[in-house]
Amino acid sequence: MKKASWFEIIAARCWNLLNEGKPFTPIFVVGVFYLYHFGYWTEPSFWLNSGLSLCITFPLFILYYHYDFPLYLRNYLWLPLIAYLILFNEVNLPLVLLAVGLYFFFTVFFWGTFYYHLRIGTSWLNFTRFWKLVLKNSDSTSGNAQEQLPKFILLLWIWQYVYEHMNVQGTGLNELPWITLLSFAVAVFIFSWVLHRYIFDWKPKEDEGFTKEKSSNPTGKSINDKVIVIVIDGMRKDKFKEANTPFLDDMRLKGTEYTQMETVYPARTVVCFSSMFTGTYPREHGITSNMVWKLGIKVESIFDSLRKVGKKGRLLGIAHLIDSFGKDVESVTAVMNNDVADLNIMNRAKQIMSEQDPDFLVVQFIGTDQTGHSRGVHYDDYIQKIEEVDSLIEQFVTWLDEQGKKENTTFIVCADHGQADGIGGHGHLDEGERYVPFFIHGPSIHGGKRVEEKHSLISIAPTVSTLLGAPYPSHSRGKVLSDALNLKGEENKS
Template identity: 60%
Template structure:
């Protein structure tokens, strides 16, 4: 078992600059432009001319940073590019730059990321590119691996930069009509993006608006211990297809929520932040895996437990430290895809032995990893769910052998599902919005199915209610009390 090193924690943050679509776009476009003009770097006026070109394109960079175009919105990105060609022409002159950009994009996504990176990180085959290129073309979420979003953005940004660069002989020269036309065009793209998002971006989940004052009064603990087992990135339909007898037995012996909805955007760090603060990104401040300001801005369930002298620990990957800080015991995610989850379980056992926490959250990352590297609709993905089932059976059996399951409640869920492409998740395509969620063990009703739609922000207030702790300050979801027996609380 290997914990995440300090280098891995920093490297994970740096990688998000290239993984998340918003920072990737400007980094990639500027890098492509500079590489294409590498032979001119020594020219006296190159850097000033390039700076003027960048300045003239800055508004469009800002528009494409502010607005992502997931799912079917990405189809509308081609219209501004077509409009630019109709207005200014010059497609033939841009062909070399565009081919350079397209070639570098597929080299980065298919070979560097999809093959080299995944081989070094989780041990995928050197031939992973033979499948990964298909996943990049299918991907629907706003990450760097979404070719249908990144390519039209990249081609238009390169087009405008190159046009202004060729015009500009000096930053202090006569300003031509082309420069003004470019600014007006970019302002029109801004209006276009705003209109599209205002009228068409309508699939975000409706937020709940409970508060600690409206939730049931906490008068004592229901459970002595609570174990939250999160199979990261597990699709609900693929779980049903999988041979997972242990988890399905737990479900049958407890209460299942068949319409449990994740949060938006459905990124791992966002989802975990919402689950364990009980609120949404607008309040806890974690809006993507790219965390610009470390730490959530609201109370967590771990803070609530400390108020009553109880302890909680989260065993997961290094990314989660960005939001949950010292409450995380991070296991390395740089390991063969068959080794990552066993190491997480080994670390969870060590945490139980050393800290005996009242709340233990265990994240298994293997299913998510294989979905990103090999796709969620292939056999390898279902096999990973089945392996997670065996590991969790062994872990719960180990807890029982120590007497740690006495008066204990188990919650099993996914933080998000995965869609087509490279394990798409974030913007709620089919397969990622509704997640498996069931409770079992002490205090939980047996053989119950609840079809009323619920949300993962109910996790934190439910944990507080189970463990007799104050609700986190910004709890927005209801307590999942309809899963609980009417029992005396001590």
């Protein structure tokens, strides 16, 4: 299987400018505004006046960049739009129609059909289903129509209003209704701040102390020879239960299952992986979306911890993860037919184990997540991908056994996040995103045990440290999953 090329790595970062909701909004508004005024591009006064009017309205751009409006908060975005109509009483309908048309062309056809066809082989008719996902999407990507529409309509209208008063009506800067404009901007800021301060209350609770304050630090003695973390990206917990997955069910029932394992916020892939393998939260490790402005995490990772005791860890995953973990990532190309993506990843995992024999390996299976993004989670396609990866994981574990690499190996199987039903599918912790499948299986793990207490995915890093006799990552705040550890030689049902 090919590694992600340098071109794919750069392209993935550029794509996130349009994929993530925060950068998309200003980029799209600026693009639509200047496309609408294409006929004036040859006039120097146009660039001067459009630039000055953009500077005047820029505080609103910053405000809408800073604030996501998660889940039902996006319904409140229509109130500033109504306030604009009352205060300014000017509507440019052709501009809005152009923006809405381009938005749905970008999301439904370019992204949902053309892009997914070229990248993962989705049908050219995917737009017949994809438009529904765009309208229902609730996550933090640009495909969140219910959030993006009121945002870009307001920004376009207010920018056009200022531009017309400066240019068409010739009133200049001095005659603009400064008090009204300023009052409107301040009111939108206060409105947004109040919503996020007092109504946005469903983020997971964060642990304040470091891991070493909650349990004894590893002594340096390894419990296992190897630990392998299998991440089925984007697998919903309820859909996993619906799927026919005999091998994973057997591992789950013969190991320890955590029934209330919670992901982090925002539930984006690079964010979740960064938290899982540093043991801490986005505010601390610095990765707060898939759009990574400054490469590399700010804290130690489990890979750093393992190096301190002379052990090696590798992460087999998509190019985006290089932004967090750099050279610890064995990248895989995401440009391949989704029907063979997980098969190729499984074969690459075998190759890494054969050639490098790491003490710690993370394998990211991407087929389920990509199906959820391109086809939706409430369809047979999504269930089928979960069932396919069950068979592939069975092949991989059987191969490890044949190679003599399973005897003293602990397996952690989980999802990094669930998925809602939409174009992006995850981010704001909508229904189906927050709690993920999670179980541990191995010779030092209790068999047939269920833990009902709520835990967080940030517990993976300190638990791996414990199993492999490495120090905790420097800023680890997760609890060691000690409920699963069977260190007294009790019989394990494996």
